[in-house]
Structure formats: structure tokens, C-alpha cells
Amino acid sequence: MIRSAGRELIDAVIVGAGMVGAATALALARAGLKVAVIERHPVSPPQPGEPVDLRVVAIAPHAQRLLSELGVWADIAAVRACAYQRMQVVDAAGGSSLSFAAADYGWPCLGHIVENRLVAGALWRAVERESGVRLLLGDELQSFETDSAGVRVRLASGGVLGARLLVAADGVNSRVRNELLIGVDGAPYGQSGLMAHIDLERPQPGLAWQRFLPSGPLAFLPLSDGRASIVWTLPTERANALVAEPVEQFEAQLQRASAGQFGRVRLAAERAAFPLRLQIAQRFVDQRVILVGDAAHVVHPLAGQGVNLGFEDISALLASVARARAAQRAPFGDSDLLRWGRERRSEATLAARAFDGLNRLYGVAEGPLVAARALGLRVIDHLPPVKRKLAERAAGIRAGAL
Ligand SMILES: Cc1cc2nc3c(=O)[nH]c(=O)nc-3n(C[C@H](O)[C@H](O)[C@H](O)COP(=O)(O)OP(=O)(O)OC[C@H]3O[C@@H](n4cnc5c(N)ncnc54)[C@H](O)[C@@H]3O)c2cc1C
Incomplete structure (x- = not known):
């Protein structure tokens, strides 16, 4: 059974602190869980007066609401x-x-x-202030093992983390997804x-x-x-x-x-x-691992919904944690994760097909x-x-x- 080099298992290790991974870390910590988040390429958030970054996203109202509830929307809006x-x-x-x-x-x-960098940066600052999170910047997932009890993650720096859940928020070319041999539907x-x-x-x-x-x-x-x-x-x-x-x-x-x-x-x-590309992972859940954000689903940008779907993954995960607690169960039970994965995959597939259809129709x-x-x-x-x-x-x- 997985244990972290003699240490207790924490609740979740999140690989990737882009917009979705950083928000997942903050959301789970605010829900009272112990988490660690690993990011190999730290970014610095843009400051007021600096030119606007090239990469921007349209943030839908539900995503803005999640960011407000996490206490970071005001920081984002204060910059621009x-x-x-x-x-x-x-x-x-x-x-x-x-x-x-x-x-x-x-x-x-x-x-x-x-700006993508502004959203991620504001989330990182909030994560750094949070006591229930370890933010491992400049480190990288090297390998991991998983069984029915949890995961053990080895870092490039040599560290080892043990957790009940591994959250892959490592983007379109997700290493976690690839190592679990989870195939993808869709194509460039x-x-x-x-x-x-x-x-x-x-x-x-x-x-x-x-x-x-x-x-x-x-x-x-x-x-x-x-x-x-x-x-x-x-x-x-x-x-x-x-x-x-x-x-x-x-x-x-x-x-x-x-x-x-x-x-x-x-x-x-x-x-x-x-x-x-259109890309939907064939499974969003594999034992003690879940995929969120672009690691799970990549859609055509014509509706400006890509990262918004990722934020919906988090809202649904928080709802799942709340349901488990209301039923006096520990969060991340197998059936809770499977339900979360089924619902999120079905939503993402519907959205991806709709945007794909529009792209074809107008082509x-x-x-x-x-x-x-x-x-x-x-x-x-x-x-x-x-x-x-x-x-x-x-x-x-x-x-x-x-
Ligand atoms: C042209 C274009 C326009 C778009 N416009 C919109 C829009 O208007 N609205 C919208 O909602 N979406 C839009 N999107 C989609 C949106 O940009 C993505 O959905 C979003 O950036 C995905 O965020 P993420 O956090 O899931 O992944 P990423 O931003 O890819 O983050 C993954 C993170 O994981 C880290 N990482 C990867 N592997 C490891 C590892 N082994 N160890 C440690 N860290 C690791 C990476 O460094 C990275 O920081 C657009 C996309 C494109 C291409």
C-alpha cells in the first residue's frame, strides 16, 4: 500500500499549476484539504502599466464567480x-x-x-498565502506509482510525495495521461x-x-x-x-x-x-488519478470555452467533496470520482462536438x-x-x- 517515505498521505498532489491546476490547488485547500502542487515553469504575473500579454482568454461568468469565491478575482481586476x-x-x-x-x-x-499569466499569477500568490498547500515551483513530476489506496509521486528534485489523489493538470500533452496509457478521441x-x-x-x-x-x-x-x-x-x-x-x-x-x-x-x-486540436481523454479517472483542464479536454477556441470547461471541472470536484462530506464519507471515494469523471467527460464531449460542428458548418x-x-x-x-x-x-x- 502506498505511503510517502514514512509520512502520512496528503489529500492531493496536483501536477501543473497553469490556470486550472493552480485553481484546483487553491479550491481544495480552501475546502480544508492538504495538497501539494508542482509547476515546472513558474511565470511572473503582469503588472499594471506593463503591456498586455499576447495570451488572453475569455473568462465566462461562472469562471469569474469561482475565481471570486476563491478570493482572487479582485486581485485580477485590480491589474486589468x-x-x-x-x-x-x-x-x-x-x-x-x-x-x-x-x-x-x-x-x-x-x-x-x-491574460492567462495574470489569472495563473493571481492564483499562485493566493496559493502561497494558503497554509494547506505546498507550492513546488521549478520542480517537475519525474514518475509516479498508483494503486487503489493512493499515489506516490517522485519529483525531478528527488523529493517524494504520497497522496490519496493525483490531479493531472499538466496540459494538452499530459505526461500523467500518457503514462497511464489513457487514449484520446479527436484529432488535430x-x-x-x-x-x-x-x-x-x-x-x-x-x-x-x-x-x-x-x-x-x-x-x-x-x-x-x-x-x-x-x-x-x-x-x-x-x-x-x-x-x-x-x-x-x-x-x-x-x-x-x-x-x-x-x-x-x-x-x-x-x-x-x-x-x-480536438482532444478528449477516453477516461478522466484512473484509480486514484483524475485529469482536469486541457489534460482532459481540448476544444476549438471559437466559443472561448477551453479554460472555462477546466474551471467547471473544479466546481464539479468541489461539489463532489461537499456531497461526500454531507454523507459523512471521506472525499475522493471511488464512486464519487467515477461519477465526477462520467459527468465531466459527458459535458466536455458535448461542448467539444458542438464547437466542432460549428467549425465545420461555417467552413x-x-x-x-x-x-x-x-x-x-x-x-x-x-x-x-x-x-x-x-x-x-x-x-x-x-x-x-x-
Ligand atoms: C488560440 C487559443 C485561444 C484560446 N482562447 C480561449 C478563450 O478565449 N477562453 C477559454 O476559456 N479558453 C481559451 N483557450 C484555451 C485555454 O488557453 C486552455 O484551455 C487553458 O490554457 C488550459 O489551461 P490548463 O491549466 O489546463 O493547461 P496549461 O495552461 O497547459 O497548464 C499546464 C501546466 O502544467 C505544467 N506542467 C506540464 N507538465 C508538467 C510536469 N511534468 N511537471 C510539472 N509541471 C508540469 C506546465 O508548465 C503548465 O504550466 C484558447 C486556446 C488557444 C490555443
Whole structure:
């Protein structure tokens, strides 16, 4: 039976302190559990006055709520977070559009655009202040053993940790998942998401705008510095070519792709392209190991839901801990973990399929499907109850977390 070199087992070891792993560590510690979290690449959070980082995410209301409950949202917002109150989706080939406004639902906003590094950094600072957590920065998972009682984790530094649960929050290429020989469903999209920050001639504060082109969607997301962050999905070869293109040619192509929505566009800083894939682990639970965040599920970024699904994993884990306690059971019992894994895999699969379907649907450039698609979007735009359901899903209300 697993024991940690004579020491008692702690409740959980979390591998990876990206946004999801760091939030898992903090959430479990706040629930009174003893945890350790290992991160091999510490990042420093951006400070006010520093340029906005390239990597940003749209944080949905349920994720904001989790971060507020963990006491870190105020720290994030104090540096910067840009709320958006309106969202517009435009079908370039079909000529129709769909709009959402937070005011229609009595909500303050539909979400916030925040830097990945800022979210992770704020969580780390909170974790460092927490007594129930060991934060092992600059260390790495070397190997692990697991049985029905727990896990033993060996670190690159030579340390050994014993725990009742191993949480793999180690990202898309999860080593833990690979070592457990957990296969994945899905495949690379052959598309990349080109990210850049753009100066706009006609900024539209509070608007998240996405234009579906046959080559992939182009999103303009508002930033707190008045610029926009773009996520431009393109076939990978074209995305890479655009990253290398001289600035003026890049701007001319972006100008065309955005159909002049924001007037003249100018590249503000660096550009980078990130390969996209659909990937769902075949199991989220294996004995005393669970997978969360990108280690478990990677979805197309067109709906801005990737990390939000990871935050839903955590909310569901907290609910599972609470249910176990209410029934006077220790958290992380086998049946509790299996239930958590089943529910989370089913949610993630549904979401991944929906985003995949949209990506395929809007990849069609001509023919009867384009007309049917345009009509469908127009009809939905005039059906407030359907729009409300879509907005609630995006906000995370279906997860019961809002
Ligand atoms: C172009 C693009 C746009 C996106 N836009 C959005 C959006 O708008 N909204 C949204 O919700 N999501 C978005 N996403 C998805 C989002 O970025 C990811 O879902 C999120 O970053 C995943 O976080 P994570 O913590 O699960 O994984 P990661 O951020 O990958 O973190 C994993 C961590 O584990 C560490 N690690 C790995 N292996 C080890 C090891 N052996 N030992 C120790 N540490 C280890 C790594 O150093 C890393 O810090 C987007 C993705 C892309 C590509």
C-alpha cells in the first residue's frame, strides 16, 4: 500500500499549476484539504502599466464567480480585466448575424478578457498565502506509482510525495495521461489560431465580435488598453505564413477579413500561431488519478470555452467533496470520482462536438447549406428564448455554477 517515505498521505498532489491546476490547488485547500502542487515553469504575473500579454482568454461568468469565491478575482481586476457586454457573430458567406446583449438578461456583462499569466499569477500568490498547500515551483513530476489506496509521486528534485489523489493538470500533452496509457478521441484540426493585439481606427468598447469565414472564424476581443486581441483561425500553413508576412501585408489581409468593422487595423506587437486540436481523454479517472483542464479536454477556441470547461471541472470536484462530506464519507471515494469523471467527460464531449460542428458548418463556402445556415441564424436572432438559452450555456448556467 502506498505511503510517502514514512509520512502520512496528503489529500492531493496536483501536477501543473497553469490556470486550472493552480485553481484546483487553491479550491481544495480552501475546502480544508492538504495538497501539494508542482509547476515546472513558474511565470511572473503582469503588472499594471506593463503591456498586455499576447495570451488572453475569455473568462465566462461562472469562471469569474469561482475565481471570486476563491478570493482572487479582485486581485485580477485590480491589474486589468476587460468586460464585454455585447457579442456579435457574423456569417461572412451567408450575410446574416446574431447578437447578444448582457442587458437583455439583466447581467452586468457576458464575460471578461484576461491574460492567462495574470489569472495563473493571481492564483499562485493566493496559493502561497494558503497554509494547506505546498507550492513546488521549478520542480517537475519525474514518475509516479498508483494503486487503489493512493499515489506516490517522485519529483525531478528527488523529493517524494504520497497522496490519496493525483490531479493531472499538466496540459494538452499530459505526461500523467500518457503514462497511464489513457487514449484520446479527436484529432488535430489542421488549423491554427493566430493571436495578435491590434490598434483599431474605430474601437467598439465592450463588443466581442466574431466573423465566420470559410477559412475559419476571426474574433476581435476587447482589451483594457483599448486595443483588440484577435484569434484568427486559419489552415495551419496559412496561419504560419501570415505570422511571417511583412506587417503591412498582414494588416491588409486582416483588414479584408474583418470587412472594415473596426476601420483601419494596425498590428500593435508580436503575432503567434497556436495549432488547434480536438482532444478528449477516453477516461478522466484512473484509480486514484483524475485529469482536469486541457489534460482532459481540448476544444476549438471559437466559443472561448477551453479554460472555462477546466474551471467547471473544479466546481464539479468541489461539489463532489461537499456531497461526500454531507454523507459523512471521506472525499475522493471511488464512486464519487467515477461519477465526477462520467459527468465531466459527458459535458466536455458535448461542448467539444458542438464547437466542432460549428467549425465545420461555417467552413462551407457555398451551396444550399450556406442559405440554410443564414436563415437559421436570422431566425435565432429573432427568438429571444433560444438566444437566452445559448447565452446561459456560454455563461455556465447549465453547470449550475452561476
Ligand atoms: C488560440 C487559443 C485561444 C484560446 N482562447 C480561449 C478563450 O478565449 N477562453 C477559454 O476559456 N479558453 C481559451 N483557450 C484555451 C485555454 O488557453 C486552455 O484551455 C487553458 O490554457 C488550459 O489551461 P490548463 O491549466 O489546463 O493547461 P496549461 O495552461 O497547459 O497548464 C499546464 C501546466 O502544467 C505544467 N506542467 C506540464 N507538465 C508538467 C510536469 N511534468 N511537471 C510539472 N509541471 C508540469 C506546465 O508548465 C503548465 O504550466 C484558447 C486556446 C488557444 C490555443
